[in-house]
Amino acid sequence: MTIASDAMPSSAAARAREATVRRFALTDALFRGLTRASAILVLVILGGVAISLFAGSWQALSSFGFSFLTTESWNPVTEKFGALAPIYGTLVTAAIAILIAVPIGIGIAVFLTELCPRPLRRPIGIAVELLAGIPSIIYGIWGLFVFAPFLQTAIQPFIINVFHGVPGLSSLFAGPPYGIGLLTSALILAIMVLPFITSITKDVFDTVPAVLKESAYGIGCTTWEVTRRVVIPYTRIGIMGGVMLGLGRALGETMAVTFVIGNAHRISASLFAPGTTISATIANEFTEADGDLYTSSLVSLGLILFVITFLILAAARYMLMRIDARTGA
Amino acid sequence: MRHFIRSAAVAIAMAAATTTLTLSAALAADISGAGATFPYPIYAKWADTYKKDTGVGLNYQSIGSGGGIKQIKAKTVTFGASDAPLKGDELEATGLAQFPMVMGGIVPVVNLEGIKPGELVLDGPTLADIFLGKITSWDDEAIKKLNPDVKLPSQAIAVVHRSDGSGTTFNFTYYLGDVSADWKEKVGVDKAVEWPVGIGAKGNEGVANNVSQTGGAIGYVEYAYAKQNKLTHTDMINKDGKKVEPTAAAFSAAAANADWSSQPGYGVILANEPGAESWPMTAATWILLYKKPDDAATTGEALKFFAWAYDKGDEMAGELDYVPMPEKVVESVKAMWAKEVVGDDGKPLYSAM
Numbered sequence: 001m002t003i004a005s006d007a008m009p010s011s012a013a014a015r016a017r018e019a020t021v022r023r024f025a026l027t028d029a030l031f032r033g034l035t036r037a038s039a040i041l042v043l044v045i046l047g048g049v050a051i052s053l054f055a056g057s058w059q060a061l062s063s064f065g066f067s068f069l070t071t072e073s074w075n076p077v078t079e080k081f082g083a084l085a086p087i088y089g090t091l092v093t094a095a096i097a098i099l100i101a102v103p104i105g106i107g108i109a110v111f112l113t114e115l116c117p118r119p120l121r122r123p124i125g126i127a128v129e130l131l132a133g134i135p136s137i138i139y140g141i142w143g144l145f146v147f148a149p150f151l152q153t154a155i156q157p158f159i160i161n162v163f164h165g166v167p168g169l170s171s172l173f174a175g176p177p178y179g180i181g182l183l184t185s186a187l188i189l190a191i192m193v194l195p196f197i198t199s200i201t202k203d204v205f206d207t208v209p210a211v212l213k214e215s216a217y218g219i220g221c222t223t224w225e226v227t228r229r230v231v232i233p234y235t236r237i238g239i240m241g242g243v244m245l246g247l248g249r250a251l252g253e254t255m256a257v258t259f260v261i262g263n264a265h266r267i268s269a270s271l272f273a274p275g276t277t278i279s280a281t282i283a284n285e286f287t288e289a290d291g292d293l294y295t296s297s298l299v300s301l302g303l304i305l306f307v308i309t310f311l312i313l314a315a316a317r318y319m320l321m322r323i324d325a326r327t328g329a
Numbered sequence: 330m331r332h333f334i335r336s337a338a339v340a341i342a343m344a345a346a347t348t349t350l351t352l353s354a355a356l357a358a359d360i361s362g363a364g365a366t367f368p369y370p371i372y373a374k375w376a377d378t379y380k381k382d383t384g385v386g387l388n389y390q391s392i393g394s395g396g397g398i399k400q401i402k403a404k405t406v407t408f409g410a411s412d413a414p415l416k417g418d419e420l421e422a423t424g425l426a427q428f429p430m431v432m433g434g435i436v437p438v439v440n441l442e443g444i445k446p447g448e449l450v451l452d453g454p455t456l457a458d459i460f461l462g463k464i465t466s467w468d469d470e471a472i473k474k475l476n477p478d479v480k481l482p483s484q485a486i487a488v489v490h491r492s493d494g495s496g497t498t499f500n501f502t503y504y505l506g507d508v509s510a511d512w513k514e515k516v517g518v519d520k521a522v523e524w525p526v527g528i529g530a531k532g533n534e535g536v537a538n539n540v541s542q543t544g545g546a547i548g549y550v551e552y553a554y555a556k557q558n559k560l561t562h563t564d565m566i567n568k569d570g571k572k573v574e575p576t577a578a579a580f581s582a583a584a585a586n587a588d589w590s591s592q593p594g595y596g597v598i599l600a601n602e603p604g605a606e607s608w609p610m611t612a613a614t615w616i617l618l619y620k621k622p623d624d625a626a627t628t629g630e631a632l633k634f635f636a637w638a639y640d641k642g643d644e645m646a647g648e649l650d651y652v653p654m655p656e657k658v659v660e661s662v663k664a665m666w667a668k669e670v671v672g673d674d675g676k677p678l679y680s681a682m
Binding site: 075144145149175176178179181258259264274276280284285287288289290 | 392393394485494518521538544
């Protein structure tokens with residue numbers, strides 16, 4: 001009797017425990033299913049974007065063929081479209097932006113992690129992160145109203161005069177000074193990608209073990225040598241990640257570029273000349289594009305940008321893998 | 330507590346149901362349209378006043394002429410609006426009726442030190458040569474000849490054009506093509522063209538900004554933008570060889586001198602019209618709606634709105650620097666509605682009151 005009355009509550013407790021375990025198993029399964037569905041959703045969206053871009057661009061790609069990639073002319077009147085000028089503009093502006101932003105970004109990161117007096121560290125760090133929070137349209141407006149007139153009246157005439165008659169450079173910096181053009185948008189892009197590169201580089205610099213740096217200082221290395229030989233080699237994968245993130249933003253940036261690039265479907269040797277990028281062309285022309293071939297050509301531009309971004313990210317991954325393999329071996 | 334929650338839930342559900350009901354009732358009465366950006370300010374103003382007068386709302390999305398044509402073809406809106414008229418065979422094929430609603434003028438604007446609005450005069454061929462890149466400096470002989478009294482600087486001409494497809498560009502290039510065979514052959518006429526020179530800027534306001542910031546610049550904008558931004562417009566030599574200023578009177582003169590019945594769907598481009606007073610770059614904007622609409626009631630409402638705008642909207646148009654259509658054209662359009670736009674039963678949706 002006493003045994004039975006003892007057993008009763010314990011079996012009830014066991015049942016309750018069982019029920020709880022079952023409930024946990026169920027919520028766990030549900031949770032696993034949800035997370036898996038979210039992960040699959042990303043693949044579905046990516047696949048859907050790729051398929052719809054391809055379907056939308058089929059008409060243009062089939063009627064122009066490979067010459068779509070190599071033709072500079074973009075003529076809505078005769079419906080002859082070529083993507084060379086936007087591709088050129090996209091690559092050149094992004095490349096110049098990265099060339100400018102990477103050294104400055106690494107410089108800021110080195111200063112913040114190695115040299116900066118403590119009280120200054122936070123304000124500068126926060127300022128850099130605030131720079132990333134500014135909407136791109138603000139950069140565009142600032143670029144058009146403040147930066148472009150400044151370039152046009154102060155910087156460009158000076159550079160044109162300095163390089164006048166110097167072979168190569170004179171055509172690279174040929175006038176007239178419009179103020180807006182390839183170089184202007186590259187400079188704006190450099191400012192826009194700078195915070196991405198800086199904050200990631202700063203974060204990875206913080207991961208360098210103090211013992212490594214201290215040993216280097218201990219054997220008499222200068223700050224430059226420590227940065228060059230210890231910090232940067234130790235963190236190059238992270239730096240690469242920051243650069244790729246910045247490059248991705250530079251390639252796809254639309255509004256700020258549209259404001260300051262000049263939107264001309266031409267390839268000129270001069271960096272001061274107006275040009276266009278893929279995203280700027282789409283933003284400018286999609287609303288009024290009538291005619292299926294015109295719309296399809298714009299979608300093709302989107303597909304090309306998609307492919308370029310994909311290739312660059314793939315190349316970055318590949319490089320990181322090779323570095324990983326080498327350091328791992 | 331539970332009871333309270335349930336009754337609260339019921340109350341919320343009922344409130345939601347009534348709002349959906351009232352919302353859908355309101356939506357049914359609203360006229361929807363989409364298209365050209367150029368007439369958007371005046372359509373918005375008319376719609377606002379009309380709603381106060383009659384309670385019938387109009388929802389107009391200024392997504393661009395191309396978008397407006399696409400939307401009306403997809404039948405997602407009651408009417409489409411376009412700055413470039415559809416051709417006769419396209420109207421025939423789609424069963425759309427087309428009529429002009431309001432007009433405006435396009436003016437060349439320049440940024441030259443010491444030159445005030447209206448001091449500089451250009452003619453069609455010179456304007457075409459500037460935009461072709463043949464004339465590259467402000468002290469070119471062709472410009473000097475037209476402006477013997479103006480001191481022209483030896484400054485490079487910076488051409489500014491629209492970067493987005495636009496009805497303004499269509500009308501502007503139509504005029505250049507009309508006066509210059511070279512332009513017609515090399516560049517052509519469209520809402521977006523392959524510009525031989527210059528920088529592109531988005532929208533009328535973009536061109537206005539770029540011109541006012543770039544020394545030696547020339548661009549083209551709707552008259553209202555030139556006026557509001559206090560830009561330096563130029564005068565033009567028109568088809569009759571007379572010098573004209575861009576004024577509402579000059580735009581009206583061009584419209585009055587046009588032969589509206591010459592094109593199906595009133596698709597007359599008002600560029601380079603004859604007449605001593607005519608401004609050469611006048612432009613109309615058109616409405617497109619179905620002659621046999623699926624939703625006859627809403628199309629009937631839309632026609633009532635357009636009739637109201639023709640009758641009572643002239644003053645509002647003037648305030649915003651648009652030019653109302655001539656009376657003769659309005660009468661003809663109304664007669665066309667009464668004859669051609671019919672419901673399912675074959676009865677006209679609009680009757681002259």
